Amino acid sequence: MTRSIIIVLDSVGIGEMPDACNYGDAGSNTLHNIAEYMGGLELPNLEMLGLGNIHQIKGVQAQAHPKGCYGKMAEASRGKDTTSGHWEIAGVILERALPTFPQGFPQEFIKRYEEAIGRGVIGNEVASGTEIIQRLGEEHVKTGKLIVYTSADSVFQIAAHEEVVPLPELMHYCQTAREMLTGDLQVGRVIARPFLGQAGEFYRTANRHDFALEPPRKTLLEYISEQGLTVNAVGKIHDIYAGKGITDFCPTKNNREGIDKTIEYMGHEHDGLIMTNLVDFDMVYGHRNNAEGYAQALKDFDQRLPEIFKRLKPDDLLIITADHGCDPTTPGTDHTREYVPLLVYGLRIKGGVNLGVRPTFADLGATVAEFLGIDPLPAGKSFLAEIKNG
Structure with missing residues (x-):
C-alpha cells in the first residue's frame, strides 16, 4: 500500500515572509507569538517531529535527533488566502492574487x-x-x-x-x-x-x-484520482477544491471531528491520498484574536498525534503543514502572510533531515506526486530523494 496523509493546520504560520510588510503583516509569527503570549507551549509530539528545529518557539525544544524531517515553506502565490494556499500545496501557483474588496462590493x-x-x-x-x-x-x-x-x-x-x-x-x-x-x-x-x-x-x-472557485488548472488531487487511486477529503478540503479529484469526503464541524475522520480513513485499505483541513485554529481562534484558545487547540492536536502514528502503515507518508498564518496576538483579525511549517514522518522515512526553506508550497505536492508514482506536476520540486530510506 502506498498512501500519503496531508494534515493542514489551518492558519498555523511560523514567521513573517520577506514581503509581509506589503500585506500589513510585519512582525506576524503565529506559533512564536502565541508561545510568547502563553509563556510557552507544551507540544511534545510535534517537538519530537522537529517543530522546534524550524523556529524558536518557547517551550518547544529543538531536538538533536528529531524523528521527522522539518523545514518551512514560502507561498509563491500572491495573497494569504485559504484557497490560494491549498491550491499551491496541490501544485497550482497563482500569478495574480484573487480579488479582494476593502471598500465592499460594487x-x-x-x-x-x-x-x-x-x-x-x-x-x-x-x-x-x-x-x-x-x-x-x-x-x-x-x-x-x-x-x-x-x-x-x-x-x-x-x-x-x-x-x-x-x-x-x-x-x-x-x-x-x-x-x-x-x-x-x-x-x-x-x-x-x-x-x-x-x-x-x-x-x-x-x-x-x-x-x-474551481482551480484554474489540474491539481495534485486530480492527477492522483486519474490514476485510479483514492482521494479522501476531510473538513473543508472538498469545498476548497470544488470537489475536483476527490473520490470520497467528509465535512466536519470542528478539529476533533476532523482528526476522528482522518484516523477512520487511515483504517481503510486504499492507496492514494488522505487530505485534512483542521479549521478551528483559523475560524474559532485566529480570527477572534483568542491566543489562549489557539494554544489549547494546538495542545489538543498534539495529544492526538499518537493515535495518528499508531494507524500509520509501513509505507505511509505523513505531512503536517499549514496554508497561511492568522496571528491572534496582532491587532487585526485577518490572515497573516507567513511561512508555514513542514513536518514529514513515516516508518520508512529518514528522521532528522533539514528540508530548509522551500520556495513554494508546491514542493509538498511534487513530493507526494513522486511518492505515489504520479508524473511530475507542472510546479514544485520534490524532496522525496532527501527523505526516503534506501
Whole structure:
C-alpha cells in the first residue's frame, strides 16, 4: 500500500515572509507569538517531529535527533488566502492574487444580486464575522435582509439566522452569488455563515459551507484520482477544491471531528491520498484574536498525534503543514502572510533531515506526486530523494 496523509493546520504560520510588510503583516509569527503570549507551549509530539528545529518557539525544544524531517515553506502565490494556499500545496501557483474588496462590493453588483434573490442586503463591508452579526443581526431578523460582508481575503460571506433563512435557502443564495461573481469579481470563496440566538447573544453555528472557485488548472488531487487511486477529503478540503479529484469526503464541524475522520480513513485499505483541513485554529481562534484558545487547540492536536502514528502503515507518508498564518496576538483579525511549517514522518522515512526553506508550497505536492508514482506536476520540486530510506 502506498498512501500519503496531508494534515493542514489551518492558519498555523511560523514567521513573517520577506514581503509581509506589503500585506500589513510585519512582525506576524503565529506559533512564536502565541508561545510568547502563553509563556510557552507544551507540544511534545510535534517537538519530537522537529517543530522546534524550524523556529524558536518557547517551550518547544529543538531536538538533536528529531524523528521527522522539518523545514518551512514560502507561498509563491500572491495573497494569504485559504484557497490560494491549498491550491499551491496541490501544485497550482497563482500569478495574480484573487480579488479582494476593502471598500465592499460594487453597489451595482449588490443591486443586481438583490434583484436575483428577491431579498435585500445589509452590511457590504469588511468586518469580523462574529462582530457583524451582533451589530446587524437584529436588523436582519426584523427585515429578512441578508448580512453580506468580506475581509482581507477573497471572500463573499453571507450571514443569516437559521430561523429566518432556512439553511437550504441560504445555500441557494450562496450558489447564486457564486454564479454571479465573475470576471473582476471572481472571489475565491462564497461562504455561508449561518447563526442562531437572540439580540446581543447571536452565535455562529457549525453549518458553514464554502462555495469555492474551481482551480484554474489540474491539481495534485486530480492527477492522483486519474490514476485510479483514492482521494479522501476531510473538513473543508472538498469545498476548497470544488470537489475536483476527490473520490470520497467528509465535512466536519470542528478539529476533533476532523482528526476522528482522518484516523477512520487511515483504517481503510486504499492507496492514494488522505487530505485534512483542521479549521478551528483559523475560524474559532485566529480570527477572534483568542491566543489562549489557539494554544489549547494546538495542545489538543498534539495529544492526538499518537493515535495518528499508531494507524500509520509501513509505507505511509505523513505531512503536517499549514496554508497561511492568522496571528491572534496582532491587532487585526485577518490572515497573516507567513511561512508555514513542514513536518514529514513515516516508518520508512529518514528522521532528522533539514528540508530548509522551500520556495513554494508546491514542493509538498511534487513530493507526494513522486511518492505515489504520479508524473511530475507542472510546479514544485520534490524532496522525496532527501527523505526516503534506501
